[in-house]
Amino acid sequence: MLPIDTGRQLFVDDFLIEHSTLxxxxxxxxxxxxxxxxxxxxxxELNNGHCPMAAPFNDGAWYDPTDRxxxxxxxxxxxxxxxxxxxxDGLNWxxxxxxxxxxxxxxxxxxxxxxxxxxxxxxxxxAESASRYKMFVYWRWPGGQAGHIYRSPDGxxxxxxxxxxxxxxxxxxFHNPFRGRWVFSIRESWNxxxxxxxxxxxxxxxxxxxxxxxxxxxxxxxxxxxDRFLGLKTQLYDVNAVAYESILLGAFAIFHGPENPDAARxxxxxxxxxxxAYSRDGFHWHRPQREAFIAxxxxxxxxxxxxxxxxxxxxxxxxxxxxxxxGAFSGQGSVLHPGETGGFEQDNAMYAGGATGLATxxxxxxxxxxxxxxxxxxxxxxxxxxxxxxxxxxxxxxxELRVEVVDxxxxxxxxFTASLCRPITRNSTKAEVVWRDGPDLSDMAGLRVQxxxxxxxxxxxxxxxxxxxxxxxxxxxxxxxxxxxxQQDC
Numbered sequence: 072m073l074p075i076d077t078g079r080q081l082f083v084d085d086f087l088i089e090h091s092t093l094x095x096x097x098x099x100x101x102x103x104x105x106x107x108x109x110x111x112x113x114x115x116e117l118n119n120g121h122c123p124m125a126a127p128f129n130d131g132a133w134y135d136p137t138d139r140x141x142x143x144x145x146x147x148x149x150x151x152x153x154x155x156x157x158x159x160d161g162l163n164w165x166x167x168x169x170x171x172x173x174x175x176x177x178x179x180x181x182x183x184x185x186x187x188x189x190x191x192x193x194x195x196x197x198a199e200s201a202s203r204y205k206m207f208v209y210w211r212w213p214g215g216q217a218g219h220i221y222r223s224p225d226g227x228x229x230x231x232x233x234x235x236x237x238x239x240x241x242x243x244x245f246h247n248p249f250r251g252r253w254v255f256s257i258r259e260s261w262n263x264x265x266x267x268x269x270x271x272x273x274x275x276x277x278x279x280x281x282x283x284x285x286x287x288x289x290x291x292x293x294x295x296x297x298d299r300f301l302g303l304k305t306q307l308y309d310v311n312a313v314a315y316e317s318i319l320l321g322a323f324a325i326f327h328g329p330e331n332p333d334a335a336r337x338x339x340x341x342x343x344x345x346x347x348a349y350s351r352d353g354f355h356w357h358r359p360q361r362e363a364f365i366a367x368x369x370x371x372x373x374x375x376x377x378x379x380x381x382x383x384x385x386x387x388x389x390x391x392x393x394x395x396x397x398g399a400f401s402g403q404g405s406v407l408h409p410g411e412t413g414g415f416e417q418d419n420a421m422y423a424g425g426a427t428g429l430a431t432x433x434x435x436x437x438x439x440x441x442x443x444x445x446x447x448x449x450x451x452x453x454x455x456x457x458x459x460x461x462x463x464x465x466x467x468x469x470x471e472l473r474v475e476v477v478d479x480x481x482x483x484x485x486x487f488t489a490s491l492c493r494p495i496t497r498n499s500t501k502a503e504v505v506w507r508d509g510p511d512l513s514d515m516a517g518l519r520v521q522x523x524x525x526x527x528x529x530x531x532x533x534x535x536x537x538x539x540x541x542x543x544x545x546x547x548x549x550x551x552x553x554x555x556x557x558q559q560d561c
Contacts, residue, residue, distance in 0.1 A: 072453045072519050077249075078317030078546025078560075079464065079533040083349040083438045084357050091449040093440035093526060097360035100395055100430035105162050107374050107426035108396075111404070113166060115147045115154065115175050120406040121413045122149030124425030126398030129243050129311060131192030131383035134551035135226075141553075142194075142226060143382070143396065144178070144206075149422045150186040150415070152177040153208065155226060161387065161394060161429070169227055178227050179208070186211045186415065189258075191243035191311070191383040192226070194550070196558050200224050205274055209240045218242055220278045235278040236269075236285075243383065244277070245312040247319060247353035248547060253277035254353060256310045257285055264306035264326060265290035268354065288354070294361050295325055298342060300369075303328035308343050312353070313385045316435070316533070316546035316560075321348035321356055322364075322381035331421075338409025338420035340377035340400035342367050347437060365397055365430050374426050375399035384550030388434065391500045393549075395430045434500040435464045439530035442470070449524040449531070450477065458536040459511040461504040461522070462544075463495065467529025471496045474504045475523040476515055484515070489525050500532075501542045512536060 073087065080087055082095065111123035118124060130144040130153070141161045147154035154176045156164040166176040181187065188209040195205055204223040210216060218235040235242075239258025246253055253274045257267040268288035271277035288310075295305040309324035327342040334341050344363035348356040367377040378400040386393040401424030412419050440449060465472050471494040476487035483489065486509035493505050524531060535544045544560045551558050 072455050075317070075454045075456050075536060076458065076545060079435055079535045079544045080317055081435055081437065081533050082440050082531070083318065084359065086351065087451050089450045089452045089521065091440065091447075093442055093447040093449050093531070095438055095440055096530070097362075097438050098432065098436050099362065099364050100432045102375075103394075103429040103431050106428040106430075107399070108162055108429050109143065109145065109156060109164050109427035110374070111148075111424075111426070113147070113175070115152045115177060118148035118151060121418055122407075122420070122422045122425070123404045124149045124422070126380070126400075126425035126427045127382040127396060128380050128398055128425075129189055129191045129241070129309065129383050131194070132387065132396035132550060133192070133194040133384045134387050134553055135194060136551065136556050139553065141387070143427065144190070144192040144226070145398070145427060146187065146190070146425065147175075147177065149425065150188065150211070150417055153179045153187055153190060161389065171227060179229060181210070182212070184212050188216075189241040189243065193244070193246065193383060194226075194558075195246065201230075202274070207235070207242065207244055207278075209238075209242065211240075216240070218278075220275065232275055236280045237282065241309050243309070243311055246314070248314050249319070250353060252353070254312070255280075256288075256312070258309075261287070261290065263290070263304065264308055266307055266310050289323075289356065291325060294358075296361065298327035301328045301342065309380065311381045311383060311385060312350070313549045314547035315386065315549045316544060319350040319353050320385055320549065321350060322346075322385055323348050323356075323358065324380065325363075334421040335412070335419045336410045338405075338407070339371070339402045340421050342369065342377045343379045345379050345381050345397065349437070365395065367399070372401075372403070374401045374424065375428055376401050386432075386549045388548045388552030388555065390554065391434050393432045393434060393436070395432070397428050397430065398425055399428050400425050433532070435533040439466075439532050440526070441530045442526040442528060444528055446525055446527045449526070451522045453479070453519045453521055455517060455519060456512075456536040457516050458538040459513040459516060460537045460540065460542070461512060461534065462537055462542045463502050463504060463534045464500045464532040465495055465502060465526075465529060466498040466532075467496060467526065468498050470526070470528025472529060472531065473525045475525070476512070477521040477523050479519060483523070484520070486510075487512075487515075489523075503542065
């Protein structure tokens with residue numbers, strides 16, 4: 072019997088399903104027409120003309136309910152600044168003049184010999200005020216390199232908490248609220264780029280592990296097909312994750328090539344695509360759709376030619392949509408010629424033209440279960456809930472959805488039958504299911520029941536049982552959103 076009190080229940084896998092005649096479709100994000108929403112403009116971002124960049128290299132995109140602002144931490148100038156931009160609507164971004172590096176929006180004042188690589192920022196709404204923001208930055212300097220972790224009360228002024236254990240440059244971290252663990256996603260190489268895993272309930276402790284105590288975790292496999300033009304074996308460049316509703320959502324950056332020396336010689340960005348993965352424990356991932364969720368365009372001259380990196384926090388909840396911010400590179404705008412190296416090894420045109428993109432998806436829209444003109448049926452596994460109102464995310468303006476509550480024998484429990492269910496015949500990301508002349512689901516709370524969905528000419532994305540008329544799910548909201556006071560839907 073599955074407890075379903077936390078979050079919208081998504082159909083990204085078969086975990087919830089006992090029987091179904093519906094057809095599952097996975098959906099990719101769509102590029103927002105305002106993209107790119109941030110591009111190199113300031114002195115810091117223009118990088119002396121070498122590798123202009125204003126994009127998250129993971130970093131983070133979050134909604135902060137305390138001051139009602141969207142906040143984007145990003146890399147300003149390749150291997151240079153870590154900066155903050157803010158927005159009231161998520162589309163129009165402002166670079167505040169901060170006091171860390173006067174005259175800029177940088178949030179870290181690093182030694183001139185230090186160069187930053189990957190980073191990740193996390194807004195921890197449940198932490199004490201001094202640790203409300205957490206950050207990982209990978210530093211390179213003459214003769215060395217290491218990851219460092221930080222904490223901050225405001226996302227601007229950061230305290231260095233010291234070095235992590237040994238890791239690779241595109242390492243990062245996430246929080247698993249279902250298990251109360253901080254997880255470090257550790258870049259390693261087992262013949263090719265891959266990830267290891269280390270967790271702990273304490274953030275600082277999670278960042279430090281004995282050599283070989285980290286667990287080998289994830290890599291590409293035979294289902295990750297090579298790019299049809301490059302023809303190289305794929306590699307797992309990055310794993311970035313967040314809790315969304317009742318699951319953990321993962322952004323797996325799949326690397327297609329070319330390798331660094333070849334990309335530098337050509338003066339063109341490497342090709343990464345973002346694929347989505349889903350987990351119910353934060354360790355084991357389901358990647359059913361090996362197609363890009365957010366893809367490099369691969370068209371020379373496009374702002375998003377290649378090297379896609381998902382922003383930390385992954386997505387924000389914007390009413391009926393999810394918004395995904397990401398970094399992308401054009402390879403344009405550098406004074407360096409293809410094959411020319413500037414002041415350090417990574418200073419070449421392949422890393423030029425970094426900008427911030429925005430892609431959107433229907434709320435809960437990762438996967439739908441679809442029916443055509445003939446009615447299809449889905450029966451859940453036995454579930455248990457404490458709420459009293461059933462809600463669905465469904466698109467069926469030319470069809471209908473009816474729902475039954477079913478007992479252990481497969482019989483509909485009156486009055487929660489299909490014949491008494493008021494059919495839903497619209498497109499809504501939050502539609503309440505009601506039965507004629509019937510009570511709410513209070514009498515079903517705590518019992519072992521199943522839901523039977525009867526769908527014609529439509530798509531079903533999720534369902535949940537709420538304890539409120541507004542359909543609050545008590546699920547997790549990834550990087551938050553402007554209509555929510557916290558990172559949970561309550």
